[in-house]
Every structure is written in structure tokens, then in C-alpha cells.
Amino acid sequence: MSTVTDIRAEEVEAGILRITLDGATTRNSIGRDQYDALRATLIDAATRRDLRAVVLTGAGGFFSSGGNVSALKEGRALPLSEVMKNTDALGAMILALRNCPLPVIGAVEGGAAGLGLALALSCDMLVASEAAKFTAAYVKIGLTPDGGTTHFLREALPRQLVSEMCLLGRPLPAARLHQAGAINLLTPEGGALEGAMELARACAKGPRTAMAAIKAEIEAAPLNGLAAQLDLEARGINTARYGDEAGEGLAAFLEKRTPDFGPQGGEGESR
Amino acid sequence: MSTVTDIRAEEVEAGILRITLDGATTRNSIGRDQYDALRATLIDAATRRDLRAVVLTGAGGFFSSGGNVSALKEGRALPLSEVMKNTDALGAMILALRNCPLPVIGAVEGGAAGLGLALALSCDMLVASEAAKFTAAYVKIGLTPDGGTTHFLREALPRQLVSEMCLLGRPLPAARLHQAGAINLLTPEGGALEGAMELARACAKGPRTAMAAIKAEIEAAPLNGLAAQLDLEARGINTARYGDEAGEGLAAFLEKRTPDFGPQGGEGESR
């Protein structure tokens, strides 16, 4: 199931970890090895108190084509118990991304397809070049979506458009996802990575502990409903208000200066 | 409670069942008889392995005006136990549409009002002519929405716009629902049915079993949350990958030919 795609992680600027799916000959297709490597990278990044943001991108002008079709075909000969190790690892990778306390910003050139689409949409913020296309074409090979594709699409778009994408496998242009608000920034071709870095730099100045709590609250909102979410937010702000980050933030605000949330970030535990 | 609207079902092309609400003198108003007939038609269609898509449309340049107002007025004289038979049948019709394993594509000319709006929005994909208007004006006759109107509107639009539609009874133009993504295709006046047929033809080439699983996954996503949806999708793809549809789809992809998912479709059970 392994492919040649490397998962390269580099701290390209202070506080910013850039993760590159690097396997341009297969359009950065991913399988079991990549699921495990990306998950491990994200889990380890979360323990580093100096990091503030992760940028996730693909090499060679494409984000990721998802699963390798030859590997999918070979998978038919494997017992289900073996195949489930792959789908388990795949789900664990997606949950690691959503549970990562650091904001993850996706940078999409060219396109994102299949599991690559799920991975792109799992990011907290998303930058794409205008020419990029987003595709969930599992149906064209007789398969059904994975990696939370239907979850992520239904967060972003009405059911009818999600149905068109998943039942017919039709690509959606980046501009349509930008109009909906699921893509934060559209760039000219070749500009997605730099656009994502700009968002990451903004995150890098932010309060690490508060940002982690905010990400978790955003994630929990839809299933909580209003009353439970009010309670979650109250606990969140009542924890944050006594912390060092709020001390610095409130003081800076009243002193009309830029807050310094520091390379070590707030006082909280990493999650 | 009966009206003159016929529920006409015709296999107009291979694999495509067209259902027409045909009662143009009442703008295709529907009541108990139509609920039962439409539900039965959908349930029976699901057992036919040669069908791939359903197109739902209205005769005479309008989709459906929903419940007949005279019948609604007469209903006030009936005991609640009797009236509940109607609302039960109505809910069963809507659930039959959402639970139908075949993609259902709505074609709306003119407009869809009241329960007609719920019926239109319950479709998996929706085509409307540019001049069509969508109205939930129950409030204007002192009533409240039915048929899942508030569910379907909140799938597609922010709460504030749903409130305007339902509290004030204001119509929404097709272009607004298209912009949101709840209408897949806008056509010139008179073109909705042909537009819906185009989508149905695309479905007709698709893998029946996989499409049914995809529809069910799309339906389940919002209440599942991410972890449960990852599990549902994993079970879905792990079932699909061993099937005939995936066999054909993967082989065709690797052989660079168009897959033939056949008139009998995959190996799965109809649901």
C-alpha cells in the first residue's frame, strides 16, 4: 500500500511548521504510510510549545490526488481485517488534524481529489489558487467517499450541491468554495502557499492556548446546540481570563500596544 | 381531502423514472391520496434494479402549490385523530423520498409553495427555471410549516433567511437558492425538466449500489459528527471495494475506458 509520497515537515519560519506531501509523480497520492506519518507529525507538532501554526501543502503544483487507484485495486485481494487497518489509520489521521491544537492551514494548487479533498477540507483555513479544482469522484470507480468527505462537504455546502459532487463525481472550482466561505483566500496560480503562509504568520502572533480552545469550540458547536455551547464557551472564557495570555492581551489593549504572546505561548497544557 | 392531481410515473428513458404531479387546475396541489401514491411509487421504484434515477416534476408550468387551502379549511371540522392520518402520510412520503436509494432530481417550473417547497427541497438535486419562486407562506393563513420545510431550509440557508421566509411568508427567487447551492442548475423558463433529465442521465450511468450508499452517507453526516461519519464512510467503502461495481470501476479507470455499471447495477441488496 505504500507509495512514494514523502511527508516532509520543516519549520520554515519561527512558529510555523510546513508539512509537504511530496510525491509529485503520483500527484501526492497517499496511503497507509502517509496516514501514519502525517498523523505522527501532527501529534508531535502539538507538543512543541513554540509552534503556532501548521501549513499543509502538496509538491509539484497539486495538493493530493488521494488514494492510489492501483493500490485500491490490489486491496480487493486483501482480507477485510487487513484493509480495515488502512481505514482506521486514515480516520486517525483526519482526527489528528481536527484535534491538533494548532491551526492548520491548507494550501491547494491544481486540485484536491478524493481523500485529498477530505484532507484539504479538514484544515482550519484553506487557501487555493483560482485554477484549483475539488473533486470527490469515488463514484466513478464504484466506490464511496472516505476520510470524512461527506462530513466536510456538508459543513460547507447545501445538501443538493454535495449530492452533485458525490453522486456524479463532478469537480467544484475553487471560486465556488471561496464564495461559500470554505476557502478563505483565492490566489493567482502558484500563490496558494504564500497565501497560506500569510495566514500562518497571523496565527504565529496569536495566543497558543486560546487559539487551541477556540478551535475546539468551533469544532464542537454544530452538535452541541446553543445551550451546551454557551456552557462550553463560558468554561472556555472563564479558564482563559485568569491566564497569562489574557493578562498580556488585556494589558496590551488598554495600553494601546501590540500584545506579545511570546514564543512559549500561554500557560495552558498542550492538549 | 383528495384532489384531482394525478401521480404519473413513466420510464421515459432507460433507467430513468419520471414522476409528474399532474393537476394543473390546482397548480398540482397534493393531499392524502397524492402522499400515498407518491410514496408507493418511490418504494416500488427502489425495488427495480434497472432504475438509476427518479425525476420529479409538475405539469402545467408549476411544481406544486402544496396542500389545497379548501381542504385545509375543511380539515378544521375533522377530529385530530383523522387529521393525523394525513400528517402521518405526509411525513411518510417525505421520508420515502429521502430514504429512496435512487437519486431523486426535482424539476421546478414556476414555483414551489408550502408542502410543494418541502417536496422540492427534499430532492437530492434540484433544477429550476430562473423565474421560479419558492415560498413557505403557511404563516399567512395562520398555520405553521409541514413536510420538513424548516429542516430542509435550514440545511440550505442561514437561520435569519429561513426566519424571513417562514415568519413573513416571503418568496425566495430561484437564483438565491442557486447561489446558496440548494439548486444545482438554473435554466431558462421551460428548461427545468430537460435540465433535470441531463442530471438523471448522468446518474443513469452510475453504480446503483454505491450511489445508494453515498446518498445515505450524505443524509447521515450532519447528526453523526466527524468521528461517527468517518466510521460510517469506512464501513461504506470497505463494503463497496469488494463489490462488482468497484471491480468494474477500478478496472475501467486503470484501462482508461468508461466504466459500464450495467442496467442491473452492483451486487448489493436494494434497501
Next chain:
Amino acid sequence: MSTVTDIRAEEVEAGILRITLDGATTRNSIGRDQYDALRATLIDAATRRDLRAVVLTGAGGFFSSGGNVSALKEGRALPLSEVMKNTDALGAMILALRNCPLPVIGAVEGGAAGLGLALALSCDMLVASEAAKFTAAYVKIGLTPDGGTTHFLREALPRQLVSEMCLLGRPLPAARLHQAGAINLLTPEGGALEGAMELARACAKGPRTAMAAIKAEIEAAPLNGLAAQLDLEARGINTARYGDEAGEGLAAFLEKRTPDFGPQGGEGESR
């Protein structure tokens, strides 16, 4: 924790209660006293059978800047048990607004920030001037959102855009929320209040009991799912159909006249 913002309630036209956050020197910042006063005003308004709509606005060209930053800083010296009285009161205010049987229409000039944003988005309908900005910049002072901010934003916008607003504190222009459908009407500067009054006048002609039930159904829809929502709607319409409001509404429709839902409204209990 008190600020100088008054909560002024005036019946400016028949059936319409206008509530003004009036503390322009602090951009209508609000704290414990305002939470309690606004909640009490909403609860009492709900008992008045002659009211049909509430308009919520801010004095002095701004809606509300939310919590007072000096008070937030002082709060760090208070014990948590004391601070929780504030967050409890805050949550109770928001729930009072969502649970109010009357439609609440927000009128936003200038902007809404922090808890002011939550308050604006908690309204059933929202009117804003084109220049208004919506900001959830808690993160900039090392805090996390409160008042249901993350709940209300995720009702209206995809997760990625919500993340940008809450993780980076970036303002969203009124036009973007209007495009999404979370703002019902954009007006020229200075026109938001009159725009909200127009919506309130439309509500004032409506059936009080049915509108309350519709608001509750819209609120319940996302967590109910389709089957439970069909049941809720069936109970709603089966209660409404025997009532005086439906009697008048159906008769007026069949007699082709405007219904008169009267200053005392329907027969139902206030909730």
C-alpha cells in the same frame, strides 16, 4: 462590572417594542446589569399579548462593542464563583432572546463586536448598514468567544471562515454576511433601524401564536434531524389548524382579503 449603558424599551408603534442599547460613550458595551435588564425586558415582552415583534438596536451609530475591556481586566481579580454569575447571566440573556416567542429583529449600524456580535446574530432577522463590520476579536486579548458566538457563526458560515474570524479576530463586512443570508437586508448608512422597523411591521400583521411556533421549529431543526422535525412540524400544524388564527387566515385566503390577526393575536398561551 456595571457600565453606563441603558437598556431602553419603548413601544414605538402598535405591536412593536424597540429595545435600545444606549451607552454611546462605551459603544454600548454591556455587562452583568445589561444582561439582566435585557433578559427581563424580553421575558416581560413575551407576556404582552399585544406585541408582535421586538427591534433590538444600539444608540450612537454602533450596535454593541460587547464586554467592557476594563471590566474584563478587573474580573481577573475576582474569584471564579463570582465571575460565573456574569457568564450565567450572559447565557440566560442569549437564551431569553432565542426563546422569546416574538420575532426579534436586530438593527446594526457601525458594527457589532465580541458579545455584541453574538447578540446581533442571535436575532431572528438582522438588518445592517453597508458599512457595518462584524468582529469576534476575543483572541486579540487572549480570550475565547462567549455568548454563543461560535454557535451563531457556524449556523451562518462554513467552518473555515468562522475559524478566520475567531482565530485571527478579523472583521467580516456586512455585505459578506448578507451574501450568506445571515443578514436579511443591507441599508445605506443610517438606514438599519428603519429597515428593521419595516420587517417588524410585517411581523406586526402576523399571527402571534403561529409565529412563536415557527420560531421554535426553526430553532429546533438542526439537532432534530428530519424524522423528529417532521413530527414536531406535524404537531405544530395540527395544533395551529384548529385555532382562531388559522380560522381567520384560511377564511381570508378563500375570501381573497387580507387576514386580520388582531392586536390580541391567536388563542394560544404565551410560552
